[in-house]
Amino acid sequence: MAKYITKRIIYLIITLFIIASVTFFLMKFLPGTPFSNEERLTIEQREILNAKYGLDQPIPIQYMNYMVNIVKGDLGVSFQFENQPVMDLLMNRIGPSMQLGVQAMIIGTIIGIALGVLAAMFQNTWIDYGSTFLAILGKSIPSFVLAALLQYYIGVKLGWLPVASWNGFSSSILPTIALACFPIATAARFMRTELIEVFGSDYITLAKAKGNSRGEVAVKHAIRNALIPLITVLGPMAVGLMTGSMVVEKVFAVPGIGEQFVKSIMTNDFPIIMGTTLFFAFLLTVIILIIDILYGIIDPRIRLNGGDK
Amino acid sequence: MKKLLEVKDLHISFHTFAGEVQAIRGVDFDLYEGETLAIVGESGSGKSVTTKSIMRLLPQGNSEIKSGEILFNGENLATASEKKMQKIRGKDISMIFQDPMTSLNPTMTIGKQIMEPLIKHRDLSKSEASKRAVKLLDLVGISKPETRLKQYPHQFSGGMRQRVVIAIALACAPKVLIADEPTTALDVTIQGQILDLMKDLQKKIETSIIFITHDLGVVANVADRVAVMYGGKIVEVGTVDEIFYNPQHPYTWGLISSMPSLDSQDEELFVIPGTPPDLLHPPKGDAFAPRNPYAMKIDKEEEPPMFKVSDTHYAATWLLHPDAPKVEPPLAVQERQAKFRASIKGDK
CATH class of the missing domain: 3.40.50.300 (P-loop containing nucleotide triphosphate hydrolases)
Structure with missing residues (x-):
């Protein structure tokens, strides 16, 4: 296992290196520089600024410098936020986004799996139809519509929770609900389909033939086998949620990473774009690694140690 | 010989979109203690449906036992409650399936799968059940049972898996064993071994077997009576x-x-x-x-x-x-x- 993880971490570094390089060159194809919008600057002033940030050097040299700095753990300084280090800017913004993402993911998978299991166990009854209805609603209502509804009814009319602020846990509840809808719907649909298929398999008939009740069959034999395909879809979804849904963050005034990312693209703030992209890539690769390890825990056939023949 | 199981005028239908499929149209047979009854017939003749109905394992929702009786121990299984059936399944009547590659849970160790009916019906503790499972694996001819117990189905060959399925089915020494084409998915040399094993275990455990097959060669080898x-x-x-x-x-x-x-x-x-x-x-x-x-x-x-x-x-x-x-x-x-x-x- 340790050997496997080491190998995967090496792959992870290579992946990040490639992503960093590709992003770097893609950005250089973008028209304009960080300072081309500042109309009050004279040509001389711009040249001074370019020289200060090393933008006057040939692109290969810039690339070399950037990569060397990344290895040192230095992501550079932002152009738009008065020379603040990118690392600090990211760190300030990651917290809220991650908190929302993790909360939405936990709620989404637990409720989603529960709904899916119920729907599959009571297939073609009102429980199944109800769960399907909820899942379709969750998938089809855009999160900003839900966000606005939550704000109006729970925040304004009932006044139970803050409408749009970022002070402690209570202000994270509404955005979490808005974000969790999609994972709930996805997990519920997936779980239902997979479970129904598993219920039809021979080993489930054998489990019944041993005298297990329907509930025991589901809990002891079926759910674990149905989880395997679900994990595959949940991984990328987790990354999407944790790196921030820009719309939901904006509606609830959450100081997250998504909003900052958009702003930096519009202002050609290269270091921030690079830093955020690298961070997203890092998160995605780590989650994929976690998923692969989870597979092994759930399904012995893909256990990674390969120790026994 | 004593009658163990009596099936009387059994009618079973499946409700499909096309209409009612009358899969079983009045089946009568008896099963005596210690005998092997082979049920032969081509695909779709109702062999599996008949035996699945004895364990009441037909798909819920679209299948229906229209009429008839399945008498076992003075009880009519055709109308018995699900609770009652759960007590009978795996304890008094158990089943071996056709395809050993798919009839074991891929994410559960062999040991757990064998111990499950023992813990359920015999009220054994985990360690007692585990000891019994080792004995069962030994009985069905699997070497190094202690280590094998901790392994998963994918670490076993097809013939080995069928031996495990047999061990599960016989764990509680059932009175009736239903074998639904247990050798069809195996190659011929393994078929012979599995048949010999079943005959051998039938004597040791004193169980009656309903053997479903379409292979008349197998029938000649194992059966006392044929339907x-x-x-x-x-x-x-x-x-x-x-x-x-x-x-x-x-x-x-x-x-x-x-x-x-x-x-x-x-x-x-x-x-x-x-x-x-x-x-x-x-x-x-x-x-x-x-x-x-x-x-x-x-x-x-x-x-x-x-x-x-x-x-x-x-x-x-x-x-x-x-x-x-x-x-x-x-x-x-x-x-x-x-x-x-x-x-x-x-x-x-």
Whole structure:
């Protein structure tokens, strides 16, 4: 296992290196520089600024410098936020986004799996139809519509929770609900389909033939086998949620990473774009690694140690 | 011998979009203590449905036991509650399935899967159940049972897995073991081993076996009695000698003629012409009549009752009616009947 993880971490570094390089060159194809919008600057002033940030050097040299700095753990300084280090800017913004993402993911998978299991166990009854209805609603209502509804009814009319602020846990509840809808719907649909298929398999008939009740069959034999395909879809979804849904963050005034990312693209703030992209890539690769390890825990056939023949 | 299980006039239907499929249309049979009853017939004849209904494992929702009784220990399983059935399944009646590659849970260790019915029905603690599981694995011929217990199904070969399934089925020493084509998915050498194992264990555990198969070679090897099914009915039932050497029903003649034998040489293998009946619209008379070269007018109008051939041998064909014309069965069957008569004379 340790050997496997080491190998995967090496792959992870290579992946990040490639992503960093590709992003770097893609950005250089973008028209304009960080300072081309500042109309009050004279040509001389711009040249001074370019020289200060090393933008006057040939692109290969810039690339070399950037990569060397990344290895040192230095992501550079932002152009738009008065020379603040990118690392600090990211760190300030990651917290809220991650908190929302993790909360939405936990709620989404637990409720989603529960709904899916119920729907599959009571297939073609009102429980199944109800769960399907909820899942379709969750998938089809855009999160900003839900966000606005939550704000109006729970925040304004009932006044139970803050409408749009970022002070402690209570202000994270509404955005979490808005974000969790999609994972709930996805997990519920997936779980239902997979479970129904598993219920039809021979080993489930054998489990019944041993005298297990329907509930025991589901809990002891079926759910674990149905989880395997679900994990595959949940991984990328987790990354999407944790790196921030820009719309939901904006509606609830959450100081997250998504909003900052958009702003930096519009202002050609290269270091921030690079830093955020690298961070997203890092998160995605780590989650994929976690998923692969989870597979092994759930399904012995893909256990990674390969120790026994 | 004591009757263990009695199936009386069982009717089972499946409700499909096309309509009601009458899969089982009045099945009667008895199972005696310690015997092996083979149920043979082609695909769709109702072999599996009959046995699944004994354990009440038919798919819920679209299947229905329309009428009839399944008597076991004085209880009618056809109408027993689900709770009652859960106590019987795996304890008094258990089942071995056709495909060992898919009938074990891939994410659970072999040990857990064997221990499950023991903990459930025998109230054993985990460590007691584990000791018993080791013994069971040893009994079904799996070496190093202690280590094997901790392994998963994918670490076993097909034949090994079927041994594990047998160990699970026999864990609580059931009175009835239903084996639904347990050797069909295995290659021939392994088939022989599994059959020998089942015969051996049947003696040790003293269980009765209902053996479903379409392989007459297997039937000859394991069965005491044979029931031949066609179109959702039992058309002939008798001891293994009676069915093999003195068959009466034209369908059984067809089955036996289509079985290759060691002394059959270059002649073409016999095939029963036509296709099985459509049970969505079961025919009025004998379901086999359209494929039966010996069919008479009455076969198309009225279903034949069971005619008695001997105390143990019954067949549902109008050919056994006193008024029916004498017909000559196929040559292969005639030869067998001749041998059969000779052996009876020899016995006396």
